[in-house]
Amino acid sequence: MERSRRELLCRAGTVVLAVGATAGCLDAAAGDGPQGPAGTPETLSCSEDGFVRLDTPFEEPVASRTVEPEGTGTTVELSAEGTAETYGQPIRLVLRNTGDDSVGTRGEHAYSVQRRTGEGWVDVRGSTTGEAVDLPVEDDALDAGDTYSWSIDLEESTIASAVPDRELGVCPPLGPGPHRFVYWGIVEAPPIGIEFELIG
Structure with a gap:
């Protein structure tokens, strides 16, 4: 034909x-796109040799967005550009002293990036050396109107390398679902956090 x-x-x-x-x-x-478990997994498990997950450095309930450090009469506020962000894109956060008094802090790296699981909130990061590590803590302060700001690309290597002088990794890979950023470094105040949804 x-x-x-x-x-x-x-x-x-x-x-x-x-x-x-x-x-x-x-x-x-x-x-x-994100390759890790979706939704709310029962736990975060990692098969990589030498990976030791970061412990949660606080026990108190996490306050949402604002705290008043004891004895200061000052409010500290944590804000984010949004509550949902695409894998690989940056989440931008600002911690601001909105009061008139100086507030003691433990430095800009005193934060956790956590994933909601069936066992509770768990840090996505861990040491890759086979030994447990602590995040760096320093004596610092936020004066009235001062800020800490973060812009963290929501992908594994950027989250792992954001803290200097620590060999960290993210395991398992990030997956779509509920996460939160928690700053636990305000002296005489509970940790403060913002939840966000990681989407594919």
Whole structure:
């Protein structure tokens, strides 16, 4: 059966489009986007040798967005640009002393990045050296109007490398679901946090 050149070219174009669409799906399945457990997993488990998860450095309930350090008459506020962010994009947060008095802190790295699990909130990070580590703590202060600010890309290597002088990793990989940022370094105040949804 004879076919026109125009018909053959049309069929060839359709095949190319179909193959291109399939290749795009394969690219997405091969590593784009969060690869960890979705939703609220029962726990965060890691099969990597030498990974020791960070302990939670606080026991008090986490306050939402504002705290008043004891004995200061000052309010400290934690804010974020949004409560949902796409994997690989930055989450931006600011901790601000909105009062008139100086507030003691434990430095800008006194924070946790946690994932909600069936066992409670768990830090996504851990030491990769086979030994437990603590996050750096320093004596610092936020004067009236001063801020700490963070812009953290929501992907494993950036979260792991945000703290200097610590060999950290994220395990298992980040997955879509509820997370929170907790700053636990305000002296004489409970930890303060903001929940956010990581989406694919």
